[in-house]
Amino acid sequence: GAVVSQHPSWVICKSGTSVKIECRSLDFQATTMFWYRQFPKQSLMLMATSNEGSKATYEQGVEKDKFLINHASLTLSTLTVTSAHPEDSSFYICSASTDASTDTQYFGPGTRLTVL
Amino acid sequence: DQQVKQNSPSLSVQEGRISILNCDYTNSMFDYFLWYKKYPAEGPTFLISISSIKDKNEDGRFTVFLNKSAKHLSLHIVPSQPGDSAVYFCAASGNTGKLIFGQGTTLQVKP
Numbered sequence: 732g733a734v735v736s737q738h739p740s741w742v743i744c745k746s747g748t749s750v751k752i753e754c755r756s757l758d759f760q761a762t763t764m765f766w767y768r769q770f771p772k773q774s775l776m777l778m779a780t781s782n783e784g785s786k787a788t789y790e791q792g793v794e795k796d797k798f799l800i801n802h803a804s805l806t807l808s809t810l811t812v813t814s815a816h817p818e819d820s821s822f823y824i825c826s827a828s829t830d831a832s833t834d835t836q837y838f839g840p841g842t843r844l845t846v847l
Numbered sequence: 848d849q850q851v852k853q854n855s856p857s858l859s860v861q862e863g864r865i866s867i868l869n870c871d872y873t874n875s876m877f878d879y880f881l882w883y884k885k886y887p888a889e890g891p892t893f894l895i896s897i898s899s900i901k902d903k904n905e906d907g908r909f910t911v912f913l914n915k916s917a918k919h920l921s922l923h924i925v926p927s928q929p930g931d932s933a934v935y936f937c938a939a940s941g942n943t944g945k946l947i948f949g950q951g952t953t954l955q956v957k958p
Contacts, residue, residue, distance in 0.1 A: 735890070754868050763944075772856070774849075774936065774948040824948070836946065838883075838890035 734758055737839035743764050743832050745847055746813055750840045752810045753826030760805035761827035765836065766798075769822040815846040850874045852938050858880035861957055866924040868952050870937035873918065877939040879944070882911060882922045884933045894935075895922070927956045 734757040754764060759788050763782050767775040779795075781787040781802035789795045799811040806825075812819055822843050826836040850878050851871075852871045860866045878899040883891035897904040897920065898909045904911050911921045924931055938946040 740888075772950070773948045774851070775946075776948070777945055782943065818853075820917075824886075826890070836893075838892070840890045841888065843888065 733837040735761075735825065735837045737823075737825055737842050740840060741841060741843040741845075743845045743847065744794050745803040746816055747814055748817055749811055749813045750844060752823055752825075752844075754808045754810070754811075756806045756827040756829065756837070759827075759829060759837075761808075761829065762805065764802055764808040765826045765828070766800060766808075766810050767824045767826065769824060769841075775778065775824060778810075815844070817828045817846045820844055820846045823839075849950075850877075850951040851937060853935075853937060855953045856888075856950070857953040857955070859955045859957060860927050860931055864926045865955065866922075866931065867936075868922040868924075868932045868935050868954065870917060870920045870922075870949050872920075873937050874939070874941065875945075876941040877947075877956045878942070879914060880888045880920050881902070881910070881940070883936045883938060883948075884931075885936060885951070887934075891936060912937055924954075927954075928958050929956050932956050933949050948950045 736755045738753045766778045769775045778793045779787045779789045781800045782803050787800035801810040825839040826838045828836045881896040882894040885891045895906050895909045897913050913920045934951045936951045937949045
C-alpha cells in the first residue's frame with residue numbers, strides 16, 4: 732500500500748515551454764502533498780506544500796508564478812514549470828501524506844526534467 | 848544555511864561489516880529525524896525514524912542513534928549487504944511538519 736506515482740518519469744523540453752508533472756496517490760487519499768527538487772549530488776529541497784482544495788504554500792526563494800501547483804483532488808497534485816529554462820533542469824519528486832505528519836510521507840519515483 | 852548536514856559524501860564497506868552513516872543538524876527545534884534510502888532515478892524510501900525523546904531506535908539490521916546534546920544522529924547497518932548500496936539521506940522535522948534533508952551519503956557495499 733501507500734503507492735505514489737509520478738508522470739512523466741522523464742521529460743525533455745525546449746526552453747520557453749511549459750511542462751506539467753503529475754503526482755498521484757494510488758491507494759490512499761492524500762490531504763497534503765509536497766514537491767521537492769533535487770540537483771545532482773545535492774539534498775532534496777522542499778519547494779512547496781499543497782493541501783487539497785487550497786493554495787500551495789511555497790518555500791522562500793521558490794517563484795510561485797513559475798512553479799504552479801494545483802492540488803485539485805485528494806489523489807492528484809500537479810506541478811507546472813512555466814517558461815522553462817535550462818537552469819530548471821532537475822529531478823522533481825513529490826510526496827503524499829494522509830496528514831501533515833512527516834513520518835507518513837510516501838514519495839513518488841521522481842521526474843527528470845531536462846530543458847534544452 | 849544547511850540545517851542538516853551529511854559531511855561524508857560517500858562510504859565504502861565490505862559485505863558483512865558495519866556501515867555507519869552520520870548526520871549533524873543545527874536547529875534545536877527539530878524533534879523528529881528520519882533516514883531515507885534512495886536508488887538512482889527513484890524516489891526516497893523511508894527506512895527508520897527516531898523521536899527526540901529517544902536516543903536509539905532499532906529495526907532489524909538498521910539502528911538509529913540520536914545524540915541531542917551534540918545535535919548528531921547516525922544510522923548503523925549491520926551486517927551490510929550489497930543490496931544496501933544506495934544514497935542515504937537523513938532528514939529532520941520540527942513543528943512545521945516540513946522535512947529538511949541532508950545532502951546524502953552514497954554507500955557502497957562490496958561483496
